[in-house]
Amino acid sequence: MAERNPQLGFAIRKTLFIWFAMAIILVVASMLYLGSTGRPHIIDRNLLPSEKALSVYETGDSYFRNMTQLQSLTICNPDNAILKLYMYDLPPEFHFGLLDWKPDRDSVWPDLRRKIPNYPGGLNLQHSIEYWLTLDLLSSTDPARRSPCTAVRVTDPGQADLIFVPFFSSLSYNRYSKVIPLEKISQNKKLQQNLVKYVTSREEYKRSNGRDHVILAHHPNSMLDARSVLFPCVFVLSDFGRYNPNVANLEKDIIAPYKHLAKTYVNDSAGFDDRPTLLYFRGAIYRKEGGNIRQELYYLLRNEKEVEFAFGSIQANGINKASQGMHGSKFCLNIAGDTPSSNRLFDAIVSHCVPVIISDDIELPFEDVLDYSEFCIFVRAADATKEGYLMGLLKGIGKERWSAMWERLKEVDKYFEYRYPSESDDAVQMIWKALARKVPAIRLKVNRLRRYQRFGRALRESGGDGKFPVIDGF
Numbered sequence: 001m002a003e004r005n006p007q008l009g010f011a012i013r014k015t016l017f018i019w020f021a022m023a024i025i026l027v028v029a030s031m032l033y034l035g036s037t038g039r040p041h042i043i044d045r046n047l048l049p050s051e052k053a054l055s056v057y058e059t060g061d062s063y064f065r066n067m068t069q070l071q072s073l074t075i076c077n078p079d080n081a082i083l084k085l086y087m088y089d090l091p092p093e094f095h096f097g098l099l100d101w102k103p104d105r106d107s108v109w110p111d112l113r114r115k116i117p118n119y120p121g122g123l124n125l126q127h128s129i130e131y132w133l134t135l136d137l138l139s140s141t142d143p144a145r146r147s148p149c150t151a152v153r154v155t156d157p158g159q160a161d162l163i164f165v166p167f168f169s170s171l172s173y174n175r176y177s178k179v180i181p182l183e184k185i186s187q188n189k190k191l192q193q194n195l196v197k198y199v200t201s202r203e204e205y206k207r208s209n210g211r212d213h214v215i216l217a218h219h220p221n222s223m224l225d226a227r228s229v230l231f232p233c234v235f236v237l238s239d240f241g242r243y244n245p246n247v248a249n250l251e252k253d254i255i256a257p258y259k260h261l262a263k264t265y266v267n268d269s270a271g272f273d274d275r276p277t278l279l280y281f282r283g284a285i286y287r288k289e290g291g292n293i294r295q296e297l298y299y300l301l302r303n304e305k306e307v308e309f310a311f312g313s314i315q316a317n318g319i320n321k322a323s324q325g326m327h328g329s330k331f332c333l334n335i336a337g338d339t340p341s342s343n344r345l346f347d348a349i350v351s352h353c354v355p356v357i358i359s360d361d362i363e364l365p366f367e368d369v370l371d372y373s374e375f376c377i378f379v380r381a382a383d384a385t386k387e388g389y390l391m392g393l394l395k396g397i398g399k400e401r402w403s404a405m406w407e408r409l410k411e412v413d414k415y416f417e418y419r420y421p422s423e424s425d426d427a428v429q430m431i432w433k434a435l436a437r438k439v440p441a442i443r444l445k446v447n448r449l450r451r452y453q454r455f456g457r458a459l460r461e462s463g464g465d466g467k468f469p470v471i472d473g474f
């Protein structure tokens with residue numbers, strides 16, 4: 001037919017060509033759109049103009065879905081976030097103001113695209129989770145963000161899984177615990193009092209009696225005053241050493257890693273034979289409560305040739321020297337100090353020095369998804385202080401078993417990295433995931449609370465005793 005009627009054939013080919021060109025233009029245009037917003041964009045099938053163009057669109061669409069898969073690995077896609085958090089706009093004095101950041105006019109939060117306020121270095125850093133988590137949440141709604149997100153900030157508390165309380169409590173404890181002359185109480189205490197007032201007066205708090213609120217209290221002495229009031233909240237802690245089990249426990253709270261001070265051993269090729277020291281022991285020998293075991297172990301091990309002792313903190317001896325010590329050792333000792341946990345464990349992990357943990361009450365981050373026995377040795381305090389027990393145990397671990405633990409350390413060290421912008425499965429995103437795993441249990445508690453809440457509220461409003469009904473036990 002085309003031969004007999006060339007004009008008609010030309011018209012058909014022209015129409016097809018135009019359709020094809022339009023489709024290509026549309027695909028290219030949407031790619032540009034994708035690039036300009038940084039958001040993966042899925043084509044709505046209802047928007048397809050006609051059946052005829054479908055085949056071309058199909059190609060484009062599947063390309064898009066692949067692009068979407070690819071991009072969702074590298075950028076923040078709120079639809080893929082597994083945790084939605086509402087964050088109180090607390091005044092800056094509770095967070096970045098403690099870092100001497102001065103707000104522009106009425107803003108509560110720094111503009112992260114311009115300048116990121118610095119967190120003080122040194123030992124303060126080990127409890128800096130408050131800083132990394134808040135930065136991550138703030139940036140989760142920035143369209144220019146170029147890293148994946150596990151948690152996303154929402155503006156409607158009704159949409160949120162959890163309510164995030166952005167108080168930099170560890171920094172407040174570290175920097176503002178002293179009572180300055182003419183003041184009755186320290187700035188740290190005052191901030192906690194004001195925080196309690198602020199939080200408990202919020203509708204969101206009353207609705208759940210605080211059970212869906214996330215409070216960061218990584219330094220064991222932070223939130224010392226407020227914790228007794230805010231105990232129904234989810235705490236993010238370093239351990240439970242200084243907590244009453246009614247205030248904090250593994251069921252409702254989560255453990256977050258310390259920020260390690262030693263540098264991560266990148267491209268570590270120092271295997272079994274390259275680490276001449278069997279056991280590296282760093283830290284003070286004499287400690288307060290619970291630290292007696294250090295002295296006992298010191299007297300047991302001080303004459304062992306394959307044990308290296310480094311006294312004092314990582315600060316005093318220099319981080320590089322401590323790193324050298326750990327890089328040259330097969331095992332690194334972690335003994336309970338005045339608290340069950342310490343950042344030394346995380347220094348050992350990122351140095352790929354197999355941790356030997358002697359701390360019966362230690363709780364470990366993400367242990368519901370991580371099997372620490374794959375890369376740590378646990379020894380009960382009662383066993384460790386038996387003559388010859390520890391050295392016998394460690395000498396009995398041969399090259400093959402040790403190397404398997406070392407390989408595992410090189411895989412897991414990423415879970416303990418705090419950074420901004422955060423990356424997949426680093427400490428920031430692991431904490432969000434750990435919180436997300438708490439959400440169903442929290443929902444159950446909150447829904448149970450609501451059984452009587454409406455009645456309680458009506459009673460209060462009609463001049464009842466004003467007591468908020470509390471269902472205890474979770």
Ligand SMILES: *[C@@H]1O[C@H](CO)[C@@H](O)[C@H](O)[C@H]1NC(C)=O
Nearest residue numbers: 061062063064065066067069
């Ligand atoms: C994505 O690309 C792969 C090949 O790279 C292909 O096999 C797969 O079918 C594509 N996915 C979709 C949803 O089209």
Ligand SMILES: *[C@@H]1O[C@H](CO)[C@@H](O)[C@H](O)[C@H]1NC(C)=O
Nearest residue numbers: 263264265266267268269270
């Ligand atoms: C680690 O190895 C990779 C690949 O060999 C290299 O690109 C990188 O610079 C190394 N990093 C360090 C800190 O040595």
